[in-house]
Amino acid sequence: MLHSLDIRDILIIERLELDFGPGLNVLTGETGAGKSILLDCLGFVLGWRGRAELVRQGADQGEVTAVFELPSDHPAREVLAEAGIPVSDELILRRVNARDGRKTAWINDRRASGDVLRQVSASLVELHGQSDDGGLLNERGHRALLDAFASHSDLLEATRTAWKARAAAARKLEAARSSLAAVKEEEEFLRYAVKEFDTLDPKPGEEAELDSQRRLMQGAAKIREDVSRAFAALGPEGAEGMMRDADRWLQGAADRAEGRLDAPLEALERAFLELGDAAQGVETALDALDFDPHALEACEERLFAIRGLARKHGVLADELADFAEGLREKLAALDAGEEGIGALEAELAKASATYDKAAAALSKARAEAAGQLDAAMAGELAPLKMDRAVFETRLSEGEPGAEGTDTVRFTVATNPGAPAGPLNKIASGGELSRFLLALKVVLARGADTLTLIFDEIDRGVGGATADAVGRRLAKLAEGAQVLVVTHSPQVAARGATHFRVAKSVNNDMTTSEVRALATAERTDEIARMIAGAEVTEAAKAAALDLLKG
Known part of the structure; x- marks a missing residue:
């Protein structure tokens, strides 16, 4: 209030x-x-x-x-x-x-x-007048007014829910069809690409591993000859043989050297140990550098194949496996597409049937409410001196939507036998006022907020x-x-x-x-409204009669 x-x-x-x-x-x-x-x-x-x-x-x-x-x-x-x-x-x-x-x-x-x-x-607040009536003269709002009069919000909500479900099912089907159509356009590419990926079967991290192996094998080919020479220089034909000769010669001379060769001989013994470690390490390195030349060729061939496939599809080499999985999913969707479309079509048909049932129930309730509204309007028009006028709520089939399938129009005929038509085109100014008032009285029942x-x-x-x-x-x-x-x-x-x-x-x-008027002032004001500029005693008496009801 x-x-x-x-x-x-x-x-x-x-x-x-x-x-x-x-x-x-x-x-x-x-x-x-x-x-x-x-x-x-x-x-x-x-x-x-x-x-x-x-x-x-x-x-x-x-x-x-x-x-x-x-x-x-x-x-x-x-x-x-x-x-x-x-x-x-x-x-x-x-x-x-x-x-x-x-x-x-x-x-x-x-x-x-x-x-x-x-x-x-x-x-x-709701404003009503002859020219702008807050929706009563607008046919687009008549359905909502009839629904408010009928108080069947449960049926309306059921129809809205069913429409949303139907619309969602239709969107899913349309999306699936569009997706299937798009996939079909690239079916040949998909089948070739998936076969190519299946043949190569790239793994995440494989490109870096192959690159490391390739660089190692390329480096090994260049240094293995030098390492082999070094290994030979350390062996019996090289440093080891010469040290053995030196040791034998020094051992033969040690007895006559009065101990002067003991320290060199000890150092030479230690050198033998270090030389052995060096030779063993070089030999291990040689074993590691020993590879099949065909292995380098195979490594390079796979590395280049992975890199070429990545360039072809515009992804990183490590993303090839995930990309391939995406292609396989598209191909699987294509293969199972028709079956999926059939399931979605069945889902839409079920949702449509549910909506049709809810909309039909709402239409039936609206038809009953329309009769009740027309009867209520007849009861309101009689006291307004329009007992010969006819108010009729007309329902016709319209486009399906969240509010059902009905189009609702309020029509009036002001005299018996006269054609019915829209409120604002049939009724005169005074008649329109009374129609609107009667309609508002009927529709406002219970709307005390x-x-x-x-x-x-x-x-x-x-x-x-x-x-x-x-x-x-x-x-x-x-x-x-x-x-x-x-x-x-x-x-x-x-x-x-x-x-x-x-x-x-x-x-x-x-x-x-x-200014708010007291009782006596109301009498004068209503008398002025009756008589005009000059208020007479007769006008005051008439005003008092009106105030008494």
């Missing part, structure tokens, strides 16, 4: 504070007094599109604050929670319009984007019809807060709270003022 509205420096309003009550709130005043400006201000703080220039002349900025009371189950709470905005029983919306056109909004003292503000406001605003919906009607409109608005306000901008005294008399909008000029500055 809208609790209060605080307006500062907007258009011709300098400062205005309004406290609204539950039930029916009426706003009256002479034409041009500024009643529509109040709606502009409310629309501004709610994030609706409106006038571009709102700041009062001479002010730096304009500001509107609206305070709402939120029941514990109000849908706005969910929107606020999702946006990370603190939630309480009181909701404060504040929006500022700077002179340069910049607009800034706050929700419970938290900065809020325009999108969040509009999401919140959609669950708070919204504040409903009717902007001169009684335009073009008077007398007993205007009285009937006032009674239906009062009935509607029994379950929801309703704000009505009206020129009809019969409607104004039904208000639980009455505001009068007046315009004044002070120091060449025009301002608009709004």
Whole structure:
């Protein structure tokens, strides 16, 4: 429920504070007094599109604050929670319009984007008028309105779920078909490439290992001759033989050398040991350098084959094994493709059958609800002096979608035998007002979380019809807060709270003022609405009669 509205420096309003009550709130005043400006201000703080220039002349900025009371189950709470905005029983919306056109909004003292503000406001207020009726005149919204009237959210949700499953199955099938078609285009390449990989069978790390072996064998061919010469120089025909001769000669001379050759002989013995180690090491190296020339050729051939395959497919040599596995998977998918397509087609057929069943159940429920809605509308139109008019909800088959397969249109015939057609093309201004009011009364049953605003919906009607409109608005306000901008005294008399909008000029500055009226003041205002500029006693008496109901 809208609790209060605080307006500062907007258009011709300098400062205005309004406290609204539950039930029916009426706003009256002479034409041009500024009643529509109040709606502009409310629309501004709610994030609706409106006038571009709102700041009062001479002010730096304009500001509107609206305070709402939120029941514990109000849908706005969910929107606020999702946006990370603190939630309480009181909701404060504040929006500022700077002179340069910049607009800034706050929700419970938290900065809020325009999108969040509009999401919140959609669950708070609904505006209805003859020209822009918030969806009742738009055929694209008729199906949603019928669903809301029918309260078959379970059937609607089942249809949405089935549609999502059907769409997902269709996407999977289409993706599989596209993938299979793409793979078929490269089937010849795949089969040749997989055979090539299977023949070579490259392993991760193999390229580096082969390169190391190749370099080792190439180096061995160059140094083996020198190592062999060194081994010969160390052997019996070389250093070892000469050292043996030296040892024998020194041993023969040692007895006559008076001990002078003992140290050289010991050193020579040690040299024999070192020479043996050197010879053994060289011999081991020779064995390691001994290889089959064909092995080098085979190593180079495989190394070049791996590197060539990597260049051919544009991958690193170590990635060849994984790349080959990917090709094998594609080929396997190709070979098993038709079988997979068949399984996906069966899955789609099953999902389609589930959707068709859910959509059929929803269509049946809508057809039943359409009859109930038409009957309810007939009951509402009679008190509005339109008992000869016919309202009909027409269902036809449309394109399947998440909301089912039905197209819904609200049509009316204003006189017996007259052709039925869309609301905004068949009904006159006054008739349209009453159709919309009756439709809103029927559709709003149980929707007590919204504040409903009717902007001169009684335009073009008077007398007993205007009285009937006032009674239906009062009935509607029994379950929801309703704000009505009206020129009809019969409607104004039904208000639980009455505001009068007046315009004044002070120091060449025009301002608009709004004031809640006491009982006596209401009598005068309604008398003015009846009589015009000159209020007579008869008009006051008529006003009292209207207020008594």
